[in-house]
Structures are given as structure tokens and as C-alpha cells.
Amino acid sequence: MSAHRQTNSEPAYNFAYLDEQTKRMIRRAILKAIAIPGYQVPFASREMPMPYGWGTGGVQVTAAILGSEDTLKVIDQGADDTTNAVSIRAFFAKTAGVAVTTATEDATIIQTRHRIPEAALQGHQVLVYQVPIPEPLRFLEPRETETRTMHALAEYGLMHVKLYEDIARHGHIATTYDYPVHVAGRYVMDPSPIPKFDNPKMNDCAALQLFGAGREKRIYAIPPHTQVVSLDFEDHPFEATKFEHPCALCGATMSYLDEVVTDDKGGRMFVCSDTDFCEGRRAAGHHGHLYGGETLSKEAAE
Amino acid sequence: MTAVLARGFDQPVAQSQATFRAVMQALANPGRLIAFRSTLDTDTPLPVNAAALGLALLDFEVTFHLAPSLSAGSVADYLRFHTGARAAKTTQDAALAFLDLAKDTLCLADYAQGTPDYPDRSTTLIALSTRAETGMAIAGPGIKAVGTLGIAPLPADFTVQWAANRAGFPLGVDILFVTEEGFIGLPRSTRIVGGV
Amino acid sequence: MYVAVKGGERAIANAHRLLADKRRGDREVPELAVEQIDEQLALAVDRVMSEGSLYDRKLAALAIKQARGDLIEAIFLIRAYRTTLPRFGFSEPLDTAEMAVRRRISATYKDLPGGQVLGPTFDYTHRLLDFALMATSNTEAPATAPHEPDVAMPRVTDIIASDDLIERNPPGVPGAEVADLTREPLSFPADRDLRLQNLARGDEGFLLALGYSTQRGYGRNHPFVGEIRLGEVEVELMVEELGFAVPLGDMTLTECQMVNQFSGSATEPARFTRGYGLSFGHCERRAMSMALVDRALRAEEFGEERKGPAQDEEFVLSHSDNVQATGFVEHLKLPHYVDFQAELALLREMRLEFTSKQNPETLEAAE
Numbered sequence: 001m002s003a004h005r006q007t008n009s010e011p012a013y014n015f016a017y018l019d020e021q022t023k024r025m026i027r028r029a030i031l032k033a034i035a036i037p038g039y040q041v042p043f044a045s046r047e048m049p050m051p052y053g054w055g056t057g058g059v060q061v062t063a064a065i066l067g068s069e070d071t072l073k074v075i076d077q078g079a080d081d082t083t084n085a086v087s088i089r090a091f092f093a094k095t096a097g098v099a100v101t102t103a104t105e106d107a108t109i110i111q112t113r114h115r116i117p118e119a120a121l122q123g124h125q126v127l128v129y130q131v132p133i134p135e136p137l138r139f140l141e142p143r144e145t146e147t148r149t150m151h152a153l154a155e156y157g158l159m160h161v162k163l164y165e166d167i168a169r170h171g172h173i174a175t176t177y178d179y180p181v182h183v184a185g186r187y188v189m190d191p192s193p194i195p196k197f198d199n200p201k202m203n204d205c206a207a208l209q210l211f212g213a214g215r216e217k218r219i220y221a222i223p224p225h226t227q228v229v230s231l232d233f234e235d236h237p238f239e240a241t242k243f244e245h246p247c248a249l250c251g252a253t254m255s256y257l258d259e260v261v262t263d264d265k266g267g268r269m270f271v272c273s274d275t276d277f278c279e280g281r282r283a284a285g286h287h288g289h290l291y292g293g294e295t296l297s298k299e300a301a302e
Numbered sequence: 303m304t305a306v307l308a309r310g311f312d313q314p315v316a317q318s319q320a321t322f323r324a325v326m327q328a329l330a331n332p333g334r335l336i337a338f339r340s341t342l343d344t345d346t347p348l349p350v351n352a353a354a355l356g357l358a359l360l361d362f363e364v365t366f367h368l369a370p371s372l373s374a375g376s377v378a379d380y381l382r383f384h385t386g387a388r389a390a391k392t393t394q395d396a397a398l399a400f401l402d403l404a405k406d407t408l409c410l411a412d413y414a415q416g417t418p419d420y421p422d423r424s425t426t427l428i429a430l431s432t433r434a435e436t437g438m439a440i441a442g443p444g445i446k447a448v449g450t451l452g453i454a455p456l457p458a459d460f461t462v463q464w465a466a467n468r469a470g471f472p473l474g475v476d477i478l479f480v481t482e483e484g485f486i487g488l489p490r491s492t493r494i495v496g497g498v
Numbered sequence: 499m500y501v502a503v504k505g506g507e508r509a510i511a512n513a514h515r516l517l518a519d520k521r522r523g524d525r526e527v528p529e530l531a532v533e534q535i536d537e538q539l540a541l542a543v544d545r546v547m548s549e550g551s552l553y554d555r556k557l558a559a560l561a562i563k564q565a566r567g568d569l570i571e572a573i574f575l576i577r578a579y580r581t582t583l584p585r586f587g588f589s590e591p592l593d594t595a596e597m598a599v600r601r602r603i604s605a606t607y608k609d610l611p612g613g614q615v616l617g618p619t620f621d622y623t624h625r626l627l628d629f630a631l632m633a634t635s636n637t638e639a640p641a642t643a644p645h646e647p648d649v650a651m652p653r654v655t656d657i658i659a660s661d662d663l664i665e666r667n668p669p670g671v672p673g674a675e676v677a678d679l680t681r682e683p684l685s686f687p688a689d690r691d692l693r694l695q696n697l698a699r700g701d702e703g704f705l706l707a708l709g710y711s712t713q714r715g716y717g718r719n720h721p722f723v724g725e726i727r728l729g730e731v732e733v734e735l736m737v738e739e740l741g742f743a744v745p746l747g748d749m750t751l752t753e754c755q756m757v758n759q760f761s762g763s764a765t766e767p768a769r770f771t772r773g774y775g776l777s778f779g780h781c782e783r784r785a786m787s788m789a790l791v792d793r794a795l796r797a798e799e800f801g802e803e804r805k806g807p808a809q810d811e812e813f814v815l816s817h818s819d820n821v822q823a824t825g826f827v828e829h830l831k832l833p834h835y836v837d838f839q840a841e842l843a844l845l846r847e848m849r850l851e852f853t854s855k856q857n858p859e860t861l862e863a864a865e
Contacts, residue, residue: 015315019582024361027322028397031359032422034329035476035489037443041422042683047577052825054832065326067319077836084832086506114836123331132826143812145686152418170848176840184443184491186472195840206446208330215822217683223330223444223491241843259839273836363681 016063016096022046026064026219030210033221038183039151040134040218048214055088056214058111058130062092065126065210066109071099073107078115078256078273085113102276114177116198118255118277121207123224129192131213134220136180136190156188159231167236176241182229183222197241197256202228245270248290250281307376308346310357310384317341321358325478328487333440333449335433338484347377352400352430352480359398362386367393367413367425369401393425402430403455403479410463413475421472424490431455431479433486439496440488448495453479453486461494468493521566535559544750544779545569549820550576551680551699553749553778570701574821581680590734590743591670594753594776595653597729601780604654605723606757612651617728618780654725655755655772664757664770686812693795693815694788698776700818702784708808709790717794717806720759721773728752728780752777754785758793761800771800 014020022044029043048056066072072092076085080102088111089100101107104117113130121127133139137147140158150156159180166174179196183189191202192211202209202222209222222228232238246253248269255277257270269290272278282291311317317340324338340354348356360366360381367390368377377400378389390396393412401408413425437452438461457463467474467490474490522529536543536559546558550573558576565571601617604610658664677692684696697705712719731751734743754775762768773793775785794808807813817823 013582017582019584020314020318021361021363022581024318024359025363027326028359028364029422030326031329031426031476032424034326034444035491036421036472037491039421039472042420042685044681044683046581046680047574047821048581049578051574051828052822053827053829054825056825065319065323067323068316077833081506082833083506083510087510090507090510113832114834132829143686144816145812148419171851172844172848174844176844177837193834193837195836197840204446208326215826221330223489225446226443241840243843256836257839258835259842273839 013095015068016066016092017049018046018060018063022060023064026060029219030061030064030221033210033219034208034223036187037222037226038181038187038189038220040213040220042217043219045214045217050087050091052215053132054084055111055113055130057212057216057219058113058128058214059088059091059212060214061128061210061212061219062109062111063096065128066092066096066098068096068098070108071101071106073101073104073110073276074112075110075115075117075274075276076113077258078117079275081275103280104274104276114193114195115256115273116194116201118252118272118274119280120201121205123206125207127205127207127209129194129209129211131190131192131211131218132215133178134190134211134213134216134218136188151187154186156182159188160233163231164233167233173232173236173238179238180231182231184226184228188231189220189222189228195241195256196230196238199228199230199238200240204228243270246288247272247278247281248288250278250286250291251288252278252281252286307380307383308353309343311342311354313341314357317354318358321354324485325355325358325487328478328485329476329489330444330487331449332442332444332487332489332492333437333451335481335486336484339482347375347380348372348400349430349480349482351482351485352428353380355428355478355480355485356381356398356400357384360385360387362388364397365390365395367396367399369399369406371402371405372400396425398428399425400428400430403453403457404430408457408460408463410467410475415470415473415475418473421474424473425475427475427477429453429477429479431481433481433483438494440492441495442489442492444487444489445492451486451488451492451494464488464494521564530563532556532559532563535562541780542567542569542572544777544781545702545784546572546576548778548781548784549573549699549701550580552576552580570820570824574824577821587735588676589746590736592731592733592749592751594727594731594751595656597651597727597731597751597753598748599651599727599729601728602651602725603723604725606654606658606725610654610657612649619782651727653727653755655757658724658757658770662767662769665761665772667772684815686815688811688815690792690796693811694774694776694792696815696818697788697791700788701820701823702781702787704818704820704823705784705787705791708794708814709787711806712790712794712808715806717797717804717809719771719773719790719793721756721790721793722758723786724755724757726752726754726782726785728782750779752779752781752785754782754789756786756789756793771796 025044029041032041045060048059050056074085074089076082092098093100104119108124109126109128111128135147137150137159140162141147163173177195178190178193179199181189181191181199191199204225206224208224211220230238243257247255247257249271252272255272255274258273260269260271262269321340324336328336338351340350342350342354344350346353365388366381381387393399394414399413416422416424431453434452434454437450440449440451471490476490477488479486536555542562543555543558546561546569547553561572561575564575599615602615655664677689679692679695730748733746733749735746736743756773758771758773760768760770773789775788777785791808791814795811795814797804797809804810
């Protein structure tokens with residue numbers, strides 16, 4: 001098998017770092033994952049040059065699908081400029097020489113940790129999630145042999161018992177992120193630790209959603225326009241988190257907000273977690289009550 | 303059998319990736335033709351798109367099966383030589399199975415269906431076919447409302463076979479229809495909801 | 499007024515530069531050569547090769563240097579390098595009976611064919627700091643014995659097996675595939691080949707603690723060190739075109755064969771059982787720990803009740819890999835503020851509800 005060497009990027013490694021055999025193995029797993037929405041396909045995850053738990057699953061999925069024509073966006077906590085997002089984006093810029101962007105609408109592949117962008121995704125885009133624990137039943141049943149059987153039998157009673165115990169104890173379903181979903185009426189799936197605010201965006205999404213868990217060696221998928229339902233009860237329907245405040249910088253009222261501590265006297269402000277969304281709104285003239293202008297250089301946004 | 307085998311990919315990294323992305327889009331958008339024309343040499347023993355698909359997905363870790371119409375010529379040698387993949391002993395052992403809808407009988411139940419614990423351990427069918435203008439109405443994941451599956455030739459009992467395949471979900475086979483213009487995917491999650 | 503802070507990329511670059519500076523340390527002190535690590539920190543190199551699953555002393559030494567002596571970090575560097583290497587084939591099974599032995603001890607026999615060979619060991623050293631090593635040492639050459647090439651050194655388990663007093667090794671199946679968890683993700687139940695591979699790459703501290711726990715009653719298996727042997731073994735590769743095996747070179751290995759409590763039944767006479775440990779280089783602690791855990795994981799095979807963590811296959815195999823473990827533990831330092839925010843919001847809501855139940859007026863006043 002001939003190993004293709006890029007001349008214009010990092011010469012010691014193949015395009016997008018992974019060798020072709022590894023890419024093929026991952027690609028075969030992705031095809032199975034698409035065909036069986038929500039089912040976790042085992043794959044022979046490789047050691048990557050970044051630690052397990054830091055996005056190795058997402059990086060492997062991205063590396064397997066990425067082509068030289070792609071434009072890549074990487075976010076962590078919704079932001080393009082968090083250190084791990086910067087690091088992963090730089091990794092692909094170096095090993096694959098692909099175009100990178102922070103603009104959601106310009107990206108063909110978006111790799112994410114913990115958020116779904118606020119802007120609606122399009123059919124030509126692929127959203128790649130980094131997943132720490134892919135098994136939604138893991139904290140109820142630590143044994144893989146047991147959870148595998150539960151999925152095979154679609155036996156998800158335990159999950160409902162857990163959620164109901166929350167209601168009995170707290171008066172609420174006390175799961176605010178990593179909130180389990182039911183995919184296409186068959187598999188219960190872990191959406192990765194996105195806040196439950198983002199769960200509704202998974203349903204009927206126009207983009208293909210791929211999930212990579214490197215340490216746990218699982219890949220799963222939600223095809224475009226697939227029904228994704230957050231688990232709930234008739235008397236306790238699923239409710240996405242709502243914020244009482246608008247974004248202090250762009251004034252958005254429908255976005256997920258980060259709480260920023262501004263002083264040591266209890267001062268707080270709330271700003272969009274999706275930095276690209278927030279910047280776009282500010283550029284379009286929407287300003288929040290603490291907006292102080294764009295004085296800092298954008299060196300980190302390339 | 304030809305003495306000299308047709309060439310494989312000149313640019314394995316780029317060509318594999320391009321082929322895979324088209325296949326991925328096809329499976330993620332059932333029934334929709336994903337336009338693709340492989341840049342492989344045209345003297346391959348399989349139609350170029352099917353040959354490219356084989357080269358892109360096969361290697362020494364997986365096996366392939368050839369239906370009778372494809373098993374006589376140099377297809378097996380071509381795939382073995384370029385990918386290192388082994389020929390499967392039976393349809394049940396094959397990760398990928400190639401067949402020509404115009405010449406071979408299609409029997410979905412003959413192929414590996416996966417197991418309840420591991421439904422991914424199933425065969426993916428690579429079906430040489432042509433695109434038809436009209437088709438069956440289909441629904442399911444990857445399809446906004448209702449889509450169309452326009453493939454020819456399909457056996458008369460295809461809807462019955464596919465209903466049985468769908469009924470076994472999450473077990474079952476997935477089909478990639480390969481035409482001159484590109485790929486059309488039919489994953490096991492798709493339901494046929496209406497006739498021509 | 500508030501302006502968002504940016505600059506992740508420059509911060510990362512500067513952190514890497516600072517790290518390189520700290521790695522080098524005081525420029526007045528001579529820089530450590532990879533050869534020095536290989537020669538003088540040889541046991542660290544052995545551990546990195548074992549858990550890194552790559553037999554290459556120079557690269558392991560380089561990784562230790564690059565990792566500033568953090569061995570798990572060095573193991574990670576080696577693993578990440580190893581995974582990109584092409585595979586040419588599988589070696590023939592190594593024959594440790596043919597080992598050029600440098601150390602060989604048995605706890606089960608006072609004397610035995612080939613004798614006890616103490617070799618280079620910390621055993622019986624008094625653990626007193628040797629202040630002479632503060633200065634450059636002037637180490638004398640080792641004592642040598644006359645070379646006796648024809649002394650046979652049969653494995654102790656083979657000696658016991660000749661009396662049929664220990665379980666027979668399962669017959670090898672020529673051409674049978676051996677599991678490889680780097681090519682197929684771990685699945686359960688795992689066969690012994692897969693378990694042994696997992697343990698051979700497993701974290702030494704984890705194996706040690708688990709092995710220790712079996713001695714303290716969490717899955718006791720009455721071990722005797724049948725034999726520990728250290729030495730060089732030839733690695734051969736069968737070349738199909740040639741029709742015979744070609745030697746590739748020598749490899750230093752430590753092998754530990756534990757002889758454990760017997761099993762028997764109405765149909766089978768009682769026999770000792772085996773626990774097996776093998777490691778690259780000189781790593782007795784890990785080879786012994788591995789043998790204890792291997793035996794503990796065979797509980798089901800011998801109809802023993804599984805009651806200790808070391809006997810729990812899913813628990814042991816899922817948590818033995820320190821590259822996986824360190825990544826996931828350390829990922830907690832990555833930002834989690836989005837999820838934390840979701841928890842904060844719920845907590846505040848619940849506290850508000852709590853307060854309103856306790857004292858309805860307070861709530862109205864607050865709103």
C-alpha cells in the first residue's frame with residue numbers, strides 16, 4: 001500500500017495524520033453508524049498525538065472524512081478561541097493543510113466539544129462531536145456486557161427509572177447536560193455533554209451528525225432529518241434551559257449564555273457561548289447593555 | 303483472465319477520500335443520487351465507480367464476495383491485488399458483496415445480517431445498477447418527509463424483501479447502488495412507503 | 499464595559515516554549531544524552547517500552563528525555579508514534595526455554611537443573627542511599643563465571659509438567675489468529691490471549707495494586723514463583739516467499755511463571771494452575787503482578803467465585819491502560835463552563851423553589 005506523503009504540510013505524516021488503513025477502518029464504521037442511527041459502532045481507535053479525553057474520537061472522525069476541499073471549524077464550549085479548539089484546529093491546519101474558519105456558515109466540517117452552534121446547520125455540513133462516555137446507560141450499569149444486551153433488547157426502563165427518581169427527589173429531572181435522547185424510535189443515545197438547551201437542535205437537523213469516542217472506541221451517527229427525542233414523561237415534559245437575561249454583548253435572547261464573573265463582589269454578566277454567533281450579531285449592529293466595542297485585535301481568530 | 307491487472311488509484315489519499323465522502327453522503331441521504339465519477343482508469347474489471355468503492359473501503363482486515371456474474375473475470379484478482387482484502391468463503395462472511403442487478407439474483411437474506419449485540423457485523427451490498435426516472439416512495443432517517451428510490455432493474459419481489467430487511471432492524475443489510483452517474487444509498491433504516 | 503479576551507494560540511505557543519526551557523533546565527548543567535538515559539536509566543526505558551508496546555530502547559530513551567522523566571507521558575509519546583507504523587507481519591512465537599539467561603530464580607525448588615542465577619538485582623541490597631554516587635562513580639567491572647554453553651536451563655513449569663502436576667498449556671493451533679486489541683476494540687468476555695495482551699501493556703502501578711490485593715484476600719490464588727527468568731530471546735519472522743523463519747534480532751524479556759493453587763474434579767486429578775507474566779526488558783515487578791492478575795482473571799475457568807476486583811475482567815481490562823486513564827482524568831482541566839452553567843441554572847432554580855416553599859414572602863420581595 002503506497003503511503004501518500006504531503007509535500008506542502010507536515011512531511012513525516014500522512015494527510016490529516018492518520019494512515020490510510022486507519023482511515024478506511026474508521027470510514028467503514030461511519031457507514032455502519034449512519035445505517036443504524038444511534039447505535040454505537042465499535043472501532044479500533046488509535047492512540048492520537050493528543051490525550052484521550054481531549055477529543056481523540058472527534059479528531060479521528062474528522063481526519064477520516066476530511067478532504068483538501070473542506071473548510072474546518074473547531075469549537076469548544078461554543079467558542080473558536082478556547083485553547084483546545086485552537087490546538088485541534090492548528091493540528092489539522094498543519095497535518096492536512098485545509099482551510100479553517102470560525103464562521104459557522106463557511107464550514108463544511110465542524111468539530112465540536114459540548115455545544116451545537118446557534119445558527120441552523122445546512123445539508124452539506126457535517127457536525128463532528130467529541131464524546132467522552134458514549135454509553136448513555138453507563139452510570140446506571142457500568143458493565144459493557146450488560147448495557148450491550150439492554151440496547152439489543154431496547155430495554156431502557158432503567159433510564160426512565162433514573163430520571164423519575166430525580167423527579168421524586170428534586171422535583172426536576174436533575175440532568176442538565178449529557179441529556180439522553182431516543183433516536184429514530186430505536187436507540188437511546190448519549191448526545192455528548194452538550195447542555196440540554198442544545199438537544200432540540202439535534203432533531204430534524206439538516207446536517208449529518210457524527211459522534212466519535214476515542215478512549216471508549218465507539219462511533220455513532222444521526223443522519224440528516226432524523227427524529228431525535230429527549231427522554232421525558234407526560235407529567236414532566238422535556239424543557240430546554242431558558243435564560244432570564246439577554247447576552248450582555250449582542251443582546252441575543254435565544255442563545256446559550258456563559259456566566260462571566262466580573263469582580264469579587266458578586267458581579268456577573270451573561271454572554272453568548274457561541275462566539276461566532278455573538279460576533280456576527282454585533283457586526284450586524286446588535287448590541288447588548290455592556291457592549292464595549294471591538295478594541296482587541298482578532299489575532300487568535302486567524 | 304487478463305494478464306496485466308488494471309491500475310488502482312494514482313492518488314490513493316485523495317481518491318479514497320473523495321469516493322468515501324460520496325458514499326457517506328449517499329448513505330446519509332437515502333434515495334438521493336450523489337453525483338460521482340471516479341477518476342480511476344476506465345479499463346477496470348468493474349465499472350469505475352464500483353471499482354473505486356472497492357478500493358476505498360477494502361483492505362486486509364475485511365472480506366468481499368462476488369456474485370456469479372462478477373466472479374468469472376479478474377475482479378477478484380483486481381481487488382485482492384490492490385487492497386489486500388480476502389475473498390469471503392460465503393455470502394455470510396462478506397463485509398462487502400458485489401453484484402450486478404441486471405445479471406445476478408438478489409436475495410438480501412443470504413447475506414450477514416449482524417447480531418442483536420452487534421448489528422454492525424453485517425454485509426454492505428454494492429449493487430451495479432442504473433438510475434430510473436421514477437421510483438418508489440421511501441421514508442426514514444436521512445430523508446426529509448418522503449424521498450424516491452429510482453433504481454433499475456430491481457427484482458419483482460424487492461419491496462417484499464426490503465420490508466423483511468426493514469422489519470429486522472437494527473439487523474439487516476445496507477445497499478449502495480452504483481451507477482455511472484454516482485451512488486444511491488439504501489440503509490436498513492429506510493422504509494418503502496409507496497409503489498412506482 | 500466588557501471586551502472579550504482572546505489569544506489562545508499565542509498562549510499555547512508560549513507555554514510550549516516555556517516547557518522546552520524547563521525541560522532543559524539550568525544551561526550550566528550538561529544536557530542529558532539519550533544514550534545516558536538508555537544506559538543509566540535502563541529500567542525506566544524498559545518500563546516505557548513495555549507499556550508503550552514498542553521495543554526500541556533509543557526511542558523510549560528519547561521519550562523519557564522529552565517527557566522530563568514523566569514515564570506515563572513518555573509511554574504516551576511512544577504509543578502515539580507506534581500507532582502510525584506500518585505492519586509487516588507477525589513474529590513466530592518466542593521460545594523462552596531457549597532464552598540466553600542472565601537471571602533465573604525459582605522459589606519452588608532449592609536447586610534445579612541450570613541452578614539459581616541471581617543476576618543484576620536490587621534484591622538483598624540494603625536500601626541505604628549511596629552518597630558515593632553523588633560524585634562520579636568509579637564502578638568496578640562485574641565478576642564473571644566461566645562460560646558454560648551447554649548447561650540446560652529448563653523452565654520450572656516444564657519440570658513440574660513432566661510429572662503432570664500442573665495444568666497443561668492449551669495446545670497451540672497453527673495459524674490461529676491471536677487477538678489484537680490495537681486492531682479490534684476490546685469486547686467481553688475476553689479470551690486469555692486478549693487479556694494477556696491488555697495486561698502486558700497495563701500500568702505497572704495498577705497491576706501491582708491488583709496483584710497485591712489478591713494476596714490480601716481479594717481473590718486469593720495461593721501463588722508460588724515457579725520461576726522468574728531474564729535474558730535475551732531471538733525474534734523470528736516467517737517469510738512466506740522463503741518458506742522459513744528469518745531471525746530479526748534479540749529481545750530482552752522478563753518472564754514470570756506463577757504456580758498457583760490446584761484445581762481438580764471428579765473426572766480430573768488435582769493439578770497446579772498457572773499464572774503468566776511477560777515484559778519487555780527487566781521488569782520483574784510488573785511480570786509478577788501480571789502473573790497474579792492473569793491467574794485471578796481465570797477464576798471462571800476454574801469455577802472459582804469472583805469476589806475480588808482483580809477477578810473482574812471488565813473492571814481490570816477497562817482500567818489498566820494508563821494512557822487512556824491519564825487522558826480522561828486530566829481532561830477534567832479542560833473548560834467545562836457550558837455544562838457547569840447548566841448545573842448552576844438548575845441549582846439556582848431549585849433553591850428558589852426551596853426558598854419559596856419555606857417562606858413565600860421572601861420570594862415575592864426578591865422578585
